[in-house]
Amino acid sequence: MDDDIRELYQEVILDHGKNPRNFRHPDDANHEAHGNNPLCGDRLTVYVRLGSDSRIEDAAFEGRGCAISVASASMMTDIVLGKTVTEVEALFDDFHKMCKGEDEGVALKGPEEDLDKLRVLAGVRQFPMRVKCATLAWHTLNEAVHGGDKTSTE
Amino acid sequence: MSTAAAKKTLSNDAYDVEAIRADFPAMSLQVNGKPLVFLDSGASAQKPSVVLERMDRMYRSEYANVHRGAYRLSELATENYENARKTVAQFMNASVDEIVFTRSVTAAINLVAHSFGRAFLKAGDEVVISHMEHHANIVPWQLLRDIMGIVIKVAPIDDDGNFLIDEFKKLLGPKTKLVAITHCSNVLGTITPIKEITRIAHEAGAKVLIDGAQGIVHLGVDVRDVDCDFYGFTGHKLYGPTGIGVLYGKRDLLNALPPYEGGGDMIELVTFEKTTYREAPARFEAGTPPIVEAVGLAAAIDYVNSVGLDRIAKHETGLRDYAMKRLGEIDGLTIIGRPREKGPIVSFTLEGAHPHDIATIIDSKGVAVRAGHHCAQPLMERCNVAATARASFAMYNRIEDVDALVDALNTVKDIFG
Numbered sequence: 331m332d333d334d335i336r337e338l339y340q341e342v343i344l345d346h347g348k349n350p351r352n353f354r355h356p357d358d359a360n361h362e363a364h365g366n367n368p369l370c371g372d373r374l375t376v377y378v379r380l381g382s383d384s385r386i387e388d389a390a391f392e393g394r395g396c397a398i399s400v401a402s403a404s405m406m407t408d409i410v411l412g413k414t415v416t417e418v419e420a421l422f423d424d425f426h427k428m429c430k431g432e433d434e435g436v437a438l439k440g441p442e443e444d445l446d447k448l449r450v451l452a453g454v455r456q457f458p459m460r461v462k463c464a465t466l467a468w469h470t471l472n473e474a475v476h477g478g479d480k481t482s483t484e
Numbered sequence: 485m486s487t488a489a490a491k492k493t494l495s496n497d498a499y500d501v502e503a504i505r506a507d508f509p510a511m512s513l514q515v516n517g518k519p520l521v522f523l524d525s526g527a528s529a530q531k532p533s534v535v536l537e538r539m540d541r542m543y544r545s546e547y548a549n550v551h552r553g554a555y556r557l558s559e560l561a562t563e564n565y566e567n568a569r570k571t572v573a574q575f576m577n578a579s580v581d582e583i584v585f586t587r588s589v590t591a592a593i594n595l596v597a598h599s600f601g602r603a604f605l606k607a608g609d610e611v612v613i614s615h616m617e618h619h620a621n622i623v624p625w626q627l628l629r630d631i632m633g634i635v636i637k638v639a640p641i642d643d644d645g646n647f648l649i650d651e652f653k654k655l656l657g658p659k660t661k662l663v664a665i666t667h668c669s670n671v672l673g674t675i676t677p678i679k680e681i682t683r684i685a686h687e688a689g690a691k692v693l694i695d696g697a698q699g700i701v702h703l704g705v706d707v708r709d710v711d712c713d714f715y716g717f718t719g720h721k722l723y724g725p726t727g728i729g730v731l732y733g734k735r736d737l738l739n740a741l742p743p744y745e746g747g748g749d750m751i752e753l754v755t756f757e758k759t760t761y762r763e764a765p766a767r768f769e770a771g772t773p774p775i776v777e778a779v780g781l782a783a784a785i786d787y788v789n790s791v792g793l794d795r796i797a798k799h800e801t802g803l804r805d806y807a808m809k810r811l812g813e814i815d816g817l818t819i820i821g822r823p824r825e826k827g828p829i830v831s832f833t834l835e836g837a838h839p840h841d842i843a844t845i846i847d848s849k850g851v852a853v854r855a856g857h858h859c860a861q862p863l864m865e866r867c868n869v870a871a872t873a874r875a876s877f878a879m880y881n882r883i884e885d886v887d888a889l890v891d892a893l894n895t896v897k898d899i900f901g
């Protein structure tokens with residue numbers, strides 16, 4: 331089989347795609363946002379409970395999408411747990427660079443252990459049309475922690 | 485059925501698909517190191533060399549703006565452009581003055597929505613569409629609804645994707661002013677009974693617009709026979725260039741409509757106080773039109789005519805039947821849309837694999853299909869799917885393309901287990 335395809339659809343991704351972690355709607359989430367990829371109709375909602383120190387106490391998601399977008403959301407909700415919004419932003423920035431193949435020779439900011447986990451998704455760089463699938467959950471999380479403040483709108 | 489046997493039973497005697505393929509440069513492309521198997525003509529078709537050469541020749545030696553200069557080159561360009569209109573008119577059995585060149589079928593539908601809509605519709609009037617419309621035949625009516633308060637009614641389909649003519653009939657009433665329906669669904673392949681739809685709509689006093697984006701490619705159209713009031717299509721799906729579409733409209737109706745866009749070429753006389761407009765089609769072709777694209781479209785139509793629309797349709801139907809059969813044999817594969825009358829469009833889902841993953845994986849085998857909602861989100865909801873993969877067949881596809889698709893889908897199954 332094609333190497334790029336094999337790299338894209340690694341076991342880890344297939345596993346997260348099939349059995350997504352944190353696939354639920356937590357009652358006590360205080361932030362949420364809807365993400366939508368108008369090109370393909372993939373939709374997901376990211377839920378976050380943000381502590382007073384702007385640390386993520388819980389992250390979860392629901393929705394439908396391809397293996398890449400679901401796996402990315404699943405891994406993301408695991409990785410961001412316990413991190414501050416600023417740390418998550420830095421990690422998203424790193425991840426974005428990875429997905430677009432712009433991380434060569436660039437100093438990444440996030441913890442190496444998280445970057446290693448995210449690197450399994452970097453196979454999308456060979457598939458420009460699929461980069462959005464990998465980053466949709468992160469964009470949505472970003473929106474949730476910044477705009478999707480449920481406590482202030484309800 | 486083995487491929488050789490299939491070839492034999494499906495052969496369309498004198499239809500020489502290899503000769504046709506030789507006319508399309510894209511058919512010899514390699515993608516990801518594999519020969520291209522192009523199964524996305526429903527989104528846009530590849531172009532035969534005659535179209536490319538015709539456009540190239542025009543740009544090189546026959547090009548100037550049209551309807552303007554009193555010099556030979558402009559006359560020549562104008563002649564070509566107007567001859568293209570003649571070719572389109574003959575293809576649809578219309579008169580030349582009933583053929584408006586637009587940018588696309590999307591532009592054609594928007595033209596009707598705004599021009600016909602503003603002139604003939606008022607708040608509370610109803611436009612009937614179907615559940616399987618492309619967004620291009622939904623959103624313009626919603627925009628009009630927001631502006632003028634018209635009401636949109638949706639004619640239902642059954643679970644196989646058949647258009648339900650009796651249900652459609654029930655939707656019509658004294659407030660129905662327009663019926664806007666697709667000739668062929670770009671997702672399910674459903675061919676709608678446009679002649680019957682038109683007759684019923686006319687009995688109710690409504691005008692009829694047909695979205696022929698898919699229909700004209702596989703079925704052609706005789707607008708006199710169908711008797712529809714408007715029929716739109718898009719050049720790039722008919723082996724022509726992008727940037728050109730057609731709106732057919734009955735002559736008297738077109739001339740009763742106000743212009744849609746204003747600009748040069750569409751006027752008789754302009755003063756700052758008052759402007760008078762030319763008759764159709766000029767009235768609707770403000771500004772410099774897609775001149776070379778129109779000529780390219782005419783070359784595409786000539787090419788289709790030279791092969792024969794009937795023979796193409798027969799060939800494509802053979803491919804569709806073979807695809808339905810082979811795909812149907814794949815475990816976990818569901819074909820979306822099994823209407824009685826179906827164009828060469830086969831949408832499907834595969835258990836455990838999202839259409840996007842399918843498309844990416846089979847692309848690595850050189851097989852190009854469309855994945856997603858196909859600009860028909862309400863239809864996706866109706867079919868209870870978020871997205872589908874879609875194989876669509878054109879004049880240059882062959883039996884082996886279906887085999888390649890099936891083989892590639894087995895790779896998807898290997899990955900997703």
Ligand SMILES: Cc1ncc(COP(=O)(O)O)c(C=O)c1O
Nearest residue numbers: 588589590618620670697698718
């Ligand atoms: C049924 C139908 N209507 C409308 C369109 C829109 O065509 P275009 O984008 O060329 O205007 C398409 C093509 O995508 C179609 O399949």
